[in-house]
Amino acid sequence: MKIFSLVVVIIQGQYAPTASVPDTTTGEFREVSCWHCDAVNMTQCDMIGEMKPCLGENDVCMIEVRKREGELEQICMGCKSRRACLDNKKQNARGRWRNHQCRPEPWWKKAPSVCRQCCNDSDNCARDFVLLNDGFGPFDQSEWNEDLLL
Ligand SMILES: *[C@@H]1O[C@H](CO)[C@@H](O)[C@H](O)[C@H]1NC(C)=O
Numbered sequence: 702m703k704i705f706s707l708v709v710v711i712i713q714g715q716y717a718p719t720a721s722v723p724d725t726t727t728g729e730f731r732e733v734s735c736w737h738c739d740a741v742n743m744t745q746c747d748m749i750g751e752m753k754p755c756l757g758e759n760d761v762c763m764i765e766v767r768k769r770e771g772e773l774e775q776i777c778m779g780c781k782s783r784r785a786c787l788d789n790k791k792q793n794a795r796g797r798w799r800n801h802q803c804r805p806e807p808w809w810k811k812a813p814s815v816c817r818q819c820c821n822d823s824d825n826c827a828r829d830f831v832l833l834n835d836g837f838g839p840f841d842q843s844e845w846n847e848d849l850l851l
């Protein structure tokens with residue numbers, strides 16, 4: 702019986718939830734939440750999406766908007782690690798201007814466009830960003846490349 706209790710204590714100790722433990726580097730509680738969805742447009746994103754707290758190192762809101770022949774194809778948003786989000790975002794504007802993956806200009810139809818952004822200034826930062834221009838997000842590459850991590 703005593704051995705059994707000890708085992709339970711050890712197991713509980715090992716698997717104790719850590720979500721509410723203060724960040725040891727800052728000593729502060731920080732909670733970022735992001736709107737999550739994987740949808741074909743913002744109407745659907747708002748309908749099927751949900752707000753979720755970001756856990757662990759997934760502490761920024763990522764945004765990804767795909768277009769094909771000028772038409773929206775996919776909108777994806779949710780918590781992601783800062784490193785992974787910023788790495789993906791670098792693909793926005795790699796290489797020559799005409800080869801950039803992110804072509805948010807409404808007249809661009811020549812090739813598919815994938816635009817990414819990362820934000821953490823409010824729980825609704827990702828939604829607010831893509832809701833610009835009736836759910837297309839900004840039309841300027843510069844706004845997709847701007848640093849929105851505050
Ligand atoms: C958004 O997508 C849904 C599902 O495909 C479609 O029914 C709706 O008409 C679309 N809304 C807009 C504004 O394009």
Ligand SMILES: *[C@@H]1O[C@H](CO)[C@@H](O)[C@H](O)[C@H]1NC(C)=O
Nearest residue numbers: 731733760783821822850851
């Ligand atoms: C947002 O990200 C920045 C840059 O990494 C960081 O300094 C800041 O603490 C973050 N803000 C919140 C509310 O998490």
